[in-house]
Amino acid sequence: MSAFIKSFYHKLFPARQLLIRQNGEVKHVILAPWLQISAVAIILIALVWLAVSSLRIYSQTNKISDIEQSQLSKQQQWQQQNKKQQAQYDKQLAQLAVLEQKHALLQSMIDSLPESMSNPALPVEPPAGELGEQQEVFHEPLVDENPNSAHTLSLSDSVNIEQRFALLDSKYHQSFLQIEQQIERRQHAILAMLKGAGLDSALTRRLDGEMTGTAQGGPLDLFEESKIPAEFLVIADKLLALNKLENLLSELPQTLPAANYYISSSFGLRKDPVNKRHAYHKGVDLAGWHKTEIFAPADGIVLRAGRNGGYGNFIELQHKNGFVTRFGHLNKINVKKGQTVTKNDVIGLMGSTGRSTGTHLHYEVLLNDKHVNPVKITKALSRVR
Numbered sequence: 262m263s264a265f266i267k268s269f270y271h272k273l274f275p276a277r278q279l280l281i282r283q284n285g286e287v288k289h290v291i292l293a294p295w296l297q298i299s300a301v302a303i304i305l306i307a308l309v310w311l312a313v314s315s316l317r318i319y320s321q322t323n324k325i326s327d328i329e330q331s332q333l334s335k336q337q338q339w340q341q342q343n344k345k346q347q348a349q350y351d352k353q354l355a356q357l358a359v360l361e362q363k364h365a366l367l368q369s370m371i372d373s374l375p376e377s378m379s380n381p382a383l384p385v386e387p388p389a390g391e392l393g394e395q396q397e398v399f400h401e402p403l404v405d406e407n408p409n410s411a412h413t414l415s416l417s418d419s420v421n422i423e424q425r426f427a428l429l430d431s432k433y434h435q436s437f438l439q440i441e442q443q444i445e446r447r448q449h450a451i452l453a454m455l456k457g458a459g460l461d462s463a464l465t466r467r468l469d470g471e472m473t474g475t476a477q478g479g480p481l482d483l484f485e486e487s488k489i490p491a492e493f494l495v496i497a498d499k500l501l502a503l504n505k506l507e508n509l510l511s512e513l514p515q516t517l518p519a520a521n522y523y524i525s526s527s528f529g530l531r532k533d534p535v536n537k538r539h540a541y542h543k544g545v546d547l548a549g550w551h552k553t554e555i556f557a558p559a560d561g562i563v564l565r566a567g568r569n570g571g572y573g574n575f576i577e578l579q580h581k582n583g584f585v586t587r588f589g590h591l592n593k594i595n596v597k598k599g600q601t602v603t604k605n606d607v608i609g610l611m612g613s614t615g616r617s618t619g620t621h622l623h624y625e626v627l628l629n630d631k632h633v634n635p636v637k638i639t640k641a642l643s644r645v646r
Contacts, residue, residue: 274298276541362488363433369484370440371498375507378443441496444503452645458641459633460513492640512581514626515642517635518588519611522547525621528634534618543578543632544587544625551620552592555609557602559584566594572623573615576608585630590615608625 274294281288336471486494506573526534526546533540560580564585569575576596592612602608613620626635 263296270294280454325473337564351423351425359488360426360429360433361626362485363430363437363493366484366489366493366497367433367436367440370437370497373500373504374440374443375447377507378447400415437493437496441499443568444496444499445539448499448503449507450539451503451510454641454644455509460628460638476571497558503610509582512559512584513638513642514584514586514635515639516556516558517545517547517639518556518558518586518608518624519549519553520556520621521553522549522622524548524636525619528636535616544589544621544623545635546621548619548621549611551611551613553610553622554607555591555622556587557604557608561586563596563598563600563601563602563608566598566600569615571616571625573617574609574612575615578602578608583629585627587623587625587627589625590621592620 265275271294274297275296277292277297279290281290342350369417392585406601448574506640525548526542528542528545531540531542557578559580561577563576564579567575569589572587574589574591574594576584576588576591576594579588588609590611590613591609592614593610594608595610596602596606596608611622619625624635626633626638
């Protein structure tokens with residue numbers, strides 16, 4: 262075996278001479294076998310090192326490429342999540358704007374409710390700042406960061422905010438329904454009273470009449486109706502109609518025009534106190550102390566003031582919605598024709614002038630030139646005040 266190796270060694274790596282010619286001289290260099298083996302070994306080692314280095318560089322390049330691809334994928338995922346979050350945030354802002362409009366409308370309704378109605382509880386105001394507190398900064402993911410953790414937290418917060426919006430929206434809906442029920446009950450009571458008191462014509466004239474003669478105005482402050490459900494605007498219209506009815510009530514002669522009295526003669530058929538014959542009494546007689554103060558039952562204008570036959574000292578007032586009131590047998594008249602009077606102003610003093618058998622006030626109420634029972638109107642209005 263040793264002889265074979267030596268033979269193979271001498272056969273492959275025999276001693277070789279290299280002839281080198283330089284400046285006309287020829288030199289020879291003998292390459293010993295061990296030198297040849299060393300050169301071959303060095304070349305082989307260099308080739309192996311080069312191959313290993315190339316493989317390591319290639320592997321490192323692939324790792325870098327994979328990291329870059331991973332980062333690019335995470336970046337794209339982050340961008341998609343950021344877009345989703347921005348869309349969710351915009352949606353929540355739109356929902357918040359709707360809630361704010363509902364809150365403004367609800368508050369306006371509560372402020373506009375007539376004094377005769379109890380105000381329903383106002384729900385909690387939409388948390389305008391809470392949305393911003395829940396909205397976290399969504400940063401770019403790092404290499405060692407779990408990209409799903411931030412997304413999971415953001416999704417959870419989004420669900421919580423959606424639940425809060427749903428709860429607030431439900432509370433507002435319940436409040437609007439509560440207001441609607443109160444409005445309908447109040448409106449039904451007023452309409453029933455007006456019909457029972459025979460004031461249908463006054464109601465029709467008031468609701469169908471033009472408002473051009475009234476003094477109105479103010480800065481324009483509209484609701485953004487596109488953000489408010491139509492059923493809520495219907496409730497608002499019902500409230501406007503109710504306020505018209507309430508205004509009508511405030512304009513009617515709601516009380517009898519004296520503080521201390523008793524009814525000595527009712528409205529309608531009676532025996533005349535002077536000739537004892539059957540007659541029709543177009544008003545009501547309120548008996549009291551001499552010079553008892555007589556008040557205006559509603560705002561109005563004095564049509565007549567002075568002597569008027571059997572009425573004695575007489576006052577006639579023109580009120581809104583076709584109402585006229587008359588006052589007879591006065592001891593003293595405190596107003597004059599054309600004067601504007603306010604409800605509860607003292608217009609005269611009780612007496613016994615004209616066709617009278619004692620100190621009292623003859624009080625008449627006319628609606629569109631037709632006599633109506635003052636006591637009936639007063640009792641009907643007292644039930645809805």
